[in-house]
Amino acid sequence: MxxxxxxxxxxxxxxxxxxxxxxxxxxxxxxxxxxxxxxxxxxxxxxxxxDSKHAILTALVRRLADRVIGAAEALVEAGAAVSAEQTLRSLLGFIAVQMSDPKISAAPRLVIAESQRFPEIGAMYRDVVLARVRRLIARILEKGIAQGAFRDVAPEVLLRLCGGPIVAHMFLTTVFADPDAPGPAPDVIAKGIADMVLNGLKVRQETAT
Amino acid sequence: MxxxxxxxxxxxxxxxxxxxxxxxxxxxxxxxxxxxxxxxxxxxxxxxxxDSKHAILTALVRRLADRVIGAAEALVEAGAAVSAEQTLRSLLGFIAVQMSDPKISAAPRLVIAESQRFPEIGAMYRDVVLARVRRLIARILEKGIAQGAFRDVAPEVLLRLCGGPIVAHMFLTTVFADPDAPGPAPDVIAKGIADMVLNGLKVRQETAT
DNA sequence: AATATTAATGACTCATGGGTCATTAATATC
DNA sequence: GATATTAATGACCCATGAGTCATTAATATT
Missing domain, CATH: 1.10.10.60 (Homeodomain-like)
Incomplete structure (x- = not known):
């Protein structure tokens, strides 16, 4: 050869x-x-x-995640000037669009699939990726509360409420995709999620700040 | 022997x-x-x-999912009398508690892990399990809208907003669990999620129905 | 009690694929 | 141009584990 x-x-x-x-x-x-x-x-x-097949997976996940998280951090950094609400909206939109690319969502999918057998990779993802996401969410939340724009909810709840729907959407369009019934576009979903995260489901008289 | x-x-x-x-x-x-x-x-x-190792997995997932979904359907059925909000709260609480049991969350985790290699199992889960969850969410949403209690959001958005945080919580307490930092209890999380799904993150003057 | 039926065994086959290593070919150095 | 270095090869080893099947033992039937 x-x-x-x-x-x-x-x-x-x-x-x-x-x-x-x-x-x-x-x-x-x-x-x-x-x-x-x-x-x-x-x-x-x-x-x-x-060294091994697993070393390839670990390095790959690291690389994929690092790129996306890095961009997200830059985005939040850049949002220092605008309102917490606006920053949260951009972040949700960005992550939702990124995660709708199967090449990128492959990282969390592989981690979830393999961490049953190899818990280290789950721990790595938690420490390297999720820790950074937590920090981003916490920062936006603090700012929003300080400005009087957000209710004082637990960061762990907000993390689940923001990340969860995006992850769910990712699974519904990859693992559980129905070829006969294509789901909504990622930006439509992102906006829908952002609206609901911010405004909730209940009908109200609009008297917000 | x-x-x-x-x-x-x-x-x-x-x-x-x-x-x-x-x-x-x-x-x-x-x-x-x-x-x-x-x-x-x-x-x-x-x-x-x-017939095969996979047949075992498929049968297992079917059985596990069927039990939980069956119970959830009964719960929604029983909630015909109470408000849509109350039904949604019970449903979220029930699923969150169920999914915090690793023996039960094993089903979706296994499906997600294996459907890369065997797409049939993902399709099965979509058709057998998710279709029923969709129906439950749609029913509660319709009722809430009809009563004037809920905003008129897309069922697909509500599905992601309700299911996502629970799934996220499940992953955070299984795959990504940090032994040093135990997360909040499932019922606390369930209430936090329900409050936020219903009321949103933004501060408002309380003038709800 | 003899016979038929079928649940259960466990030794076997066989494909698979991760990982190794002696060898070879491409570059670097002198 | 000769020698040293190291990138790359690919045949090989070997553990593994899914699935098979002839045999055996437990019940059912007569």
Missing amino acids: ARKRRPAARPEEILDAALAVFTEMGFAGARVEDIATRAGLSKGAVYVYF | ARKRRPAARPEEILDAALAVFTEMGFAGARVEDIATRAGLSKGAVYVYF
Whole structure:
């Protein structure tokens, strides 16, 4: 076989290939050789760069999550000027749109699937990703309460109320997708969720601040 | 080996054993022999009652989901007399408590984990379980709107807003549980979620119906 | 008691795929 | 151009575990 020597580029290429293969076949269904072939390498070469199949998964999840969370943090940072409500709306919209991309939602899906067998990966996701999400939510909430715009709810509740619907939407459009009944577009859902998170379900006389 | 012949009881026993083993090791990590041993049988006997490892999983998920959904339907049925808000609160509380039991949340977790490789199981869950949840939510919503108590939101949005936080809570207390920082109790979370789903996050002058 | 039926066994087959390593080919160094 | 270094190969090993099936033991039937 023809050989190329480009060590610097390899890890990224392998992770790209791994994302594609994992997304198609799931972690258990993916063969390391599939990943290697897709990356234009032999199986042995993969083991030059990663210790095990799981090390590939871990690195992949880290990379995927880091990108999205980094962007989300920048977005909240940039929202320092505007109202807490507006920041929360943009954040929800951003995450909802991101998570509607199967290439990106693959990360949490893989983590959830594999953490049964390998709890470390669940712990890693919690410490690396969820901790940062918690911080974002807490910051927006504090600001909103300080401004008198938000009720004083527990951050853990708000985390579940904001993250949950997005995760639910992600599952409903990937794992539980019905080819015959396509669901609503992500931005429509994002707006619907944001409206409800902010205004609630009950009918009221509009006398908000 | 000593042998007992009790064909009628076997399938249930195998499913009980399968739940325990799947919960501990995940689907891929579980061996059919583990399940057999736990059920007090040999591996061969399992194949008398189930065609494959996957058939066991499918039957198990069906059974688990059916119980919970059946109870939820009864609860909504019983709530015909009370207000839509009250029915929604009971339903959220019931599901949240149920889903905080790892033996029960194992069903959706397994489905999500395996449907990457075996899309049929995702489709089954959608058609058998989620369809019924959709119907419950739609019924409560219609009633609430008819009574003038609820805003006229899309059922798909309400489904995500009610189901999502519960699912999120379930993941946060199973897959992403932090042994050092135990989360809030399920009923506390359920109430917090219900309050927010109904009232929203924004501060308002209380002038509700 | 003899015979038929079927629940249950457990040793077996066989495909699979993760991981290894001696070898080879491409680059770097002198 | 010779030598050293290391990226990459691919044949190989080996544990694993799903599923099979001839056999055996427990009940049912006569």
